[in-house]
Amino acid sequence: MAYDLEEQEKLDAMRAWWERWGTLCIVAAFVLVAAVAGWRGWQWYQGHQAAQAMGYFEALQGAAAQPGEESDARIKAASSTLRADFAKSAYTSRGVLVAAQALQQRGDLDGAREQLEWLVKADHDKALTPLARLRLAGVLLEQKKYDDALAQLNNPPASFAGLFADRKGDILAAQGQNDAARQAWSQAVELLKNDPISQVVQIKLDALAGA
Template sequence: MAYDLEEQEQLDAIKAWWNRYGTLIMSLLVIVALAWGGWWGWQAYQNHRANQAMGYFEALEDAASLNGPESVARIKAAAATLRKDYPATGYASRGALVAATALIQQKDVAGAREQLEWLAGQSKHPALQPVARERLASLLLDEKQYDAALAQLNNPPAPFAALYADRRGDILAAQGKADEARQAWQTALDGMPASDPLRQVVQLKLDALSGA
């Protein structure tokens, strides 16, 4: 097939351009393809791990609905697996709270404390870490470990400030520090919206303290 001079010059220009940039273009295409495939592979891996974590969490919930030594062992085993193998997932943090509640109900306070202490130290779970700290403070209050309980309530996240102040008041009152307890409960009241049902409870504590 014959080409006129202009067409030949165009073909030569295309060949010269390809010779200069073709290898680079192919390399870039390969990199993009590998990156795309890697992203999908990572997504698949993450989904697989999430499904595995969900399975252990469901097993934990099932065990928590039962009673007895076998139930306690199953709760601890499922929670331990979530903490060890899937610590960054939401199932691990939720599992710790579920396990702690179930273990307290089954009178395994030491086991519950272990769950709460783990979650209270996990800053990568900002939604549930403050919940664990407050519950751990309550547990330590019941065990009369007042200083350790108060330590859990330091630097409260803003949404938990009133709740933490209320719990701090409980601890201070248990220590016989009436003035400090009154101040903590007043702080709690000041930080609660008028519609918060906990306000009435805190007010009752203040009234009882004032009448003592």
């Protein structure tokens, strides 16, 4: 009898505990399961997005390696899709740089400029934005848009200061501002003194001195 009473007390205690905490336990378990499922779903989505972006990037690279107007259209189409659907993917920033270089080499300066302007404005990849600015300044130089080109070279990051100074010298020389170009190139040589590129800049300086 005492045993039955003890068992009944335990059952009553368990029933009371469940009435108080049961619903909370069920909710907590549901939240945990939902969180795990959500995390796995997010990981799958991220992997799926990365795989798709990589596919468009590879298609863009393939088109860039082929000549012809059809390839030009494929380059622009792949880049457009990357920018529209995968803007923050690392593949997109690199794909836009590939597209810009290919279009510039093919003489489509407006197309190259549009690619680089997007990359600079989006600024999704902090490591590549300075390179995009440098290349954009080069495209604008080819288009003789000197003021716009110089504007891209303001406030250079330390790691690009020498290259920015070199490009600034190119623009100033194209404008006939030889003294200012000499100053920019001299700065570039100093900043790039441990880089083989400094030898190329020095040749420009020597040519300017003999002009």
